[in-house]
Amino acid sequence: MRELVILSGKGGTGKTSITAAFASLAKNMVLCDADVDAADLHLILNPDFKETMEFKGGHEAVINPDLCTQCGRCMEVCRFGAVRDSFEIDPIDCEGCGVCVDLCPEHAIDFPQTVSGQWYISDTRFGPMVHARLGIAQENSGKLVSLIRTEAKKLAAKNNLDLILTDGPPGIGCPVIASMGQATAILIVAEPTVSGLHDMERVGRLSKHFNIPAMVCINKYDLNPDQAQKIEDLAQKADIAVTGRINFDPAFTEAMIQTKTIFEYNPGSQAAKEVRQIWDRVLSLPVFNTPATPILNHL
């Protein structure tokens, strides 16, 4: 089974529009939306929700006022400043470490498991999809990303599908690390701006750190062809395979408004042609046909 994870470092470069476009082209595939903070792939794919599951990510400390003697031990041991002067725990500041729970001499602190999101198995017109919604202001997004990727693999195995297409989150932190571990390869969607270059370089270094082969494509390259060239030069130096360029095309937004992929909205467009070329290169590059080096997936 192979898994391609679409990443970018910088947000808003076109990850989701390009993932949806690839979904139009791919065969025998499961889709996975790993941007659990701000998932958008469903807005194009309009999934038919088949199963909804709760995600229990962590625990939250709650002081029982009937048992609390206000001795202050919890305030002393909490390193996150989450215990208010009124001996209540601020759920926003609480890290869920449970240290106060274990060290309270009165056993006055409960530690209920919190439902911090939901995840779904759905059908789309391109194949099954696993996606999720992390609750607002919740932690453990990395855990939820790992969970839905595991579920996507199970679903693929069950249905004899050999490809997982994963739309990743922006950044280089916890959810991004969770989205790339053990992937066959990542494709970085970069934009030809100074930020795009800077952020692509950091996500490229992250993939190297975890030994995941990386590729890059440049979206909206004609906004600044010089910057696009710089990205490709940097990619070559960093051992990141260059797979192509896509011109700036408002059709991506127009397609999105009609809940369509670029291939459904305007298959004859220049941008559609360029996305198809990139997809063919992704599938044919040796990097994507080499099994991934397994790493300890500890998030």
Next chain:
Amino acid sequence: MIISVASGKGGTGKTTVSTNLALSIGQGVQLFDCDVEEPNAHLFLHPSIHKIEPVIAPVPKIDLEKCSFCKKCMDICRFGALAVLKKNVLVFENLCHSCGGCFEICPEHAVLEKERSLGDIEHGTVNGISFIDGRLAIGQVMVPPIIKKIRSYTDPNMITLIDAPPGTSCPVIAAMNKADFILLVTEPTPFGLHDLKLAVETVKILGIPCGLVINRVGIGNDAVNQYAKKENIPVLMEIPFDKKIAQIYSRGEMIVDKIPEYKDKFLDLFKKIVALVEKKEGSK
């Protein structure tokens, strides 16, 4: 006054708005780039950096001579960062949240605190603006402590502008929490609207007043405006979609330098924010 510039969706123009707003106000502003996974503000402002400060977090180090292998440290750790074996204790530093539970619980005082580097913060200045940004080290995951470190330099006598990371989870909360105002930057597309709704829910949980900047007006539809009207969220500024602006941004240049009339627009935005914050404080 603390103004946090946030968005939900990435790439809507948070950095554009926060850097141009900072330059327009000038003297008396602190700009904190709290998107520590991908900090970009420095690429536009080119501040002269006078100090780089590491951000460290304590992680356990076990004194095996004192350790009785009682496993209490492993039991209290909710993050699976410790594994007590027969004659050894393994510490998985990347899983540690630095909660200090193992130090507190160890009956033998065999858990020592060691420092681990999460990243750096940089202090600089540009055009009278005091600038700080943070940078998560590659492979590290603990973002909130870096944001908290940056925000520990908040000067209550200055205007503090925070360039927040995208999303709605813990890093965003760390960059929004205890702000006086949250400026949400969005774009008029289905993705922009969907993620704006998530950001508005986040702001509601925190109970902070907010307003909108709609960027790239003209590329999508007017659903964002309709939503804002329905939810009673003031639209404080609209920036049209203009290839010229996109190209200015792509080169790392400032809109207020290249199209000077934007300086007044950003100052007008700032005035509107101040008025909303004062109104909120007046109503308390």
